Amino acid sequence: MLRRKYEWILMLVVSVLLVSGVVSAGSILELRYTNAFNIEYLENGNKIVTDGDGVDWLLVPQGQQVPTGYGNLSVIYTPIDRVLLASTTQACLLRPLEVLDSVVAVTASLDSWYIDxxxxxxxxxxxxxxxxxxxxxxxxxxxxxxxxxxxxxxxYPQTTLIEKFKELNIPYLVDNEYIESKAFGRMEWIKFLATFYNKDDVAVEFFDSALQQIEDLQGVFADREQPKVVWGSLYNGKVYVPQAGSYVAEMIALAGGDYVFNHLGVNExxxxxxxxxxxxxxxIDADIFIYSSWDVLSTDDIVKQAQILAELKSMKNGNVWRYNENWYQSLDRTHLQIVELAGIFHPTLFTEKINDYLTQLKK
Amino acid sequence: MEIIAKKTRRYTMVLTVLSVLLLLTFLLNVGLGSVKISLIQVFWEIKKMVFHQQAEQSVYRAIIGQIRLPRTLAAMISGSSLAVAGLLLQIFFRNPLVGPFVLGISSGATLAVGLILLAGVSFGLNTAIPFLIVLAAFSGSVLVMIVVLLISRKVKSVVTLLIIGLMAGYFCSSVTSFLMAFAEKEEVKGFIMWTMGSFSGFSWHKVTVLLLIALPILLATLLISKPLNALLMGESYAISMGVNIKATRLIIVLISSLLAGLVTAFAGPVSFVGLSVPHISKLCFGTADNKILIPGTALLGGIITGLCDLFARTVFAPIEVPISAVTSLLGAPIVIFLLLRRRNVL
Structure with a gap:
């Protein structure tokens, strides 16, 4: 009885989506920043999903018959449950979908997590x-x-895991969001994971809303001068900086900053x-210094690693920020991170101070 | 005559004890793990597997059959291979400080893996290719082995060959260091994990390949025990005994390199086993006779590596400790203890 009721609800949701135009049978989900996966909608809520490794899966809503003609595809009954996550960022993408209760196993220990x-x-x-x-x-x-x-x-493939999963018959879905060079390319993988939970509409709405927020943001500082921003961290006397083609460089630009290493690795x-x-x-002349780690608690900690950095304009003016521990586990909040960066880059335009992802360093 | 009979009895007894210990280690490895399975259940599942009894695939059966069994076999056969490789080279170079990686085998494998993990040489494939790392590591080992073998034909002194092997190792390590300097932090982390060695995730496919290659090679080493014994007395003596030095040299380098390269390819560099186990074996048997030492060293290698792997995967479970950390941690005190106890000179 319950199953029948569930089927009806599912059919109703699919029909509403079909009418609203979000999903239509035979259509392919629009992806704006990535082409590393694909979702094709079939009749009756069935889908063909191509994962990050190019493997096709036939997604069938639970309780429904597997459609004929797709015999060569492995079937996944949706929504999925009891999932093992092999990366922390995957959990970030499940957060807005409110399906984190489906996670039963992870490969990061308790003290590595910043997702409640x-x-x-x-x-x-x-x-x-x-x-x-x-x-x-x-x-x-x-x-x-x-x-x-x-x-x-x-x-950096998880070969050990994958090879053993094959032997243990644990089906694995390949989510390669970390390869994406665009900030919203990484975030767009929310659509990939969402489809296994039949939450395509939630993902699309969430993603579009995030994009809209950033689009609106551009108008706020459109005619303002962009501050010079330097971004990086030190380790064993070496300095690691994002390349010009990285998602970090893009985030700086989207937040109205002028990245000083914009010439370094343009396509990398x-x-x-x-x-x-x-x-x-x-x-030396950068207005703002974002230290891309949380292993420093003050500007003195940076100077201890490299005395010469005390001479930076940003250090002298106290415009140095470091990542909060939740920085990397906020993939689903990329837009909010950009808004926070914009507040740092253009403090006079944003009265409300947000320190969710970055902390200003004192001496 | 009495002395010989006494010695033979002793060797037989030690070999029997080691065989029993190997079996016990095997059972211990299959019986113990992070998931508690009673010994009765373990025996029951193994019995069902051995006699192909139809049974529903249970969690325990999968854990024993697909996780513990292949891993245990892999650890044991790898330990035997490394130990025998080490023994052969220690005899060949007449140097107790020599290990199976002295000819640059591990460095060659590490460089080849570094090319994939650090320099991103993946033949245009942006995915996890089964056996890619294994193939790369093995190719790296074999390549270094071929270079050393070609050179060995030109040099007469084993010391020169030893130095050439060491130089080949340094050369490969140097190139690997270059790759590490230019690699990203995440790449370096993955690479360092590989260099520390692990038997985690060993599949039946890999074990089958490992067994099919390593076992015949291990058995073949028994055939060269006589020339090896002659070599112990020096090359001139061996020649006078009719040993073909060139051929023996080639076979020793070939066998030891293949064994060490094979293990490194599948499990990463596993340190200390190849260096320490031959010593432990010599101290246990109190003989230099390779007819006894080769099987004894193989058994001991299997036991010690099996126990080390058990330690590596269970003590801090679910976090696994690199196998090389455990082999060195447990192996070094054993060698020192035995040396002090027996007051033997190696």
């Missing part, structure tokens, strides 16, 4: 830490027996290692 739902789950035992992804405790994973695992491939994503003197020369 996962932290609570790990504390009360509904979520289990199954060891690091390079050498996880496969026994524990087998005991938990997740229905699905979400993994990544790309430049990720970060580059540069010498301290190279960093110093470029950073």
């Amino acid at each position: 739902e996962i932290k609570t789950g790990l504390q009360n035992g509904t979520v289990t830490f199954v060891g690091e992804d390079w050498a996880p405790d496969f026994e524990k994973i087998q005991e938990i027996d997740p229905d699905y695992a979400v993994v990544y491939t790309g430049s 994503s990720g970060s580059a290692e540069i010498t301290l003197e190279e960093f110093y020369v470029q950073a």
Whole structure:
């Protein structure tokens, strides 16, 4: 009886979506910043999803018959439940979908998490830490027996996990959001994960709303002078700065800043290692210094690592900020991070001070 | 005559004890893990697997059959391979400080893996390719081995060959350091994890390949125990005994390099086993006879590596400790203890 009721609700939701134009049978979900996955809508709420590894899955709403003609595709009944996440950022994307209660296992320990739902789950035992992804405790994973695992491939593939999952018959979905060089390309993967929960509409609405917020933001500082921004961190005497083609450089631009390393790796994503003197020369006149780590508590901590940095304009003016611990686990809040950056770059335009993702450093 | 008979009895006894210990280690590895499974259940599941009894695939069966069994076999056969490789090279170079990676085998494998993990050489494929790391590591080892073998034909002194091997290792390590300097932090982390070695996630496919190659090579080493014994007395003596030095040299380098390269390819560099186990073996048997030492070292290598892997995966579970950290941590005190106890000179 319950199942029948559920089917009706599902059909109703699909019909509403079809009428509203969000989803139409035979259509393909519009992706604006990535082409690394694909979602094709079929009749009766069925879908074909191509994951980050190019593997096609046939998604069928629970309680429905598998449609004929797709015999070569593996079937996933949606919404999925009991999921193992092999990356913290995947959990970020599940947060706006309000499906974090489907997570049963993770490969990061309690003290690595800054997502309340996962932290609570790990504390009360509904979520289990199954060891690091390079050498996880496969026994524990087998005991938990997740229905699905979400993994990544790309430049740093989780080969150990993937090969063993094949043997243990644990289906895995490849979410390669970390490869994306565009800030909203990473965030757009929310649509990929959402479709396994039949929450395509929620993801589209959430994503569009985030984009709108950033679009509106551009008007606020359109005719203002852009402050010079330097972004990076030190480790063992080396300096790591985002390359010009990275999502961080894009975030700086979207927040109305002028990134001083805009010439470095124009078509390259990720970060580059540069010498301290190279960093110093470029950073000396920068108005704002964003220290991309949380291992410093004051500007003195930075100076201890490199005395010469005390001479930076940003250091002298106290315009130095560091990441909060939740920085990387805020992928779903990229737009809010940009808004916070805009507040730092243009303090006179934003009266409300937000310090959710960055903290200003004192001496 | 009496002395020989006494010695033979002793060797037989030690070999029997080691065989029993190997079996116990095997059972311990299959029986223990982060998931508590009673011993009765373990035996029951193994029995069902061995006799192909139809049974519903249970969680315990999957854990024992698909996680613990392949991993245990991998750790044991790898330990045996490294230990025998180390023994062969220690005899060949007549140097107790020599390990299986002395000829640059591990550095070659590490460089090849570094090219993939650090320099992103993935043949245009942006995905997790099964066996890619294994193939790369093995190719790296074999390449270094070929270079060393080609050079070995030109040099007469084993010391020169040893130095060439060391130089090949330094060369590969140097290139790897260059790759690390230019790599991103995330890439370096993944690479360092690989260099510390692990038997985690060993699949039946990998174990099968490992067994099919390593076992015949291990058995083949028994065939060269006689020339090895002759080499112990020096090359001139070996020649006078009719040993073909060139061929023996080639076979020793080939066998030891293949064994070490194979293990490194599948599990990453596993340190200390190849260096320490031959010593422990010599101290246990109190002989230099390779007919006894080769099987003894193989058994001990399997036992010690099996126990180290058990420690690595269970003590801090679900976090796993790198296998090389454990082999060195447990192996070094054992060697020192045995040396002090026996007051033997290696």
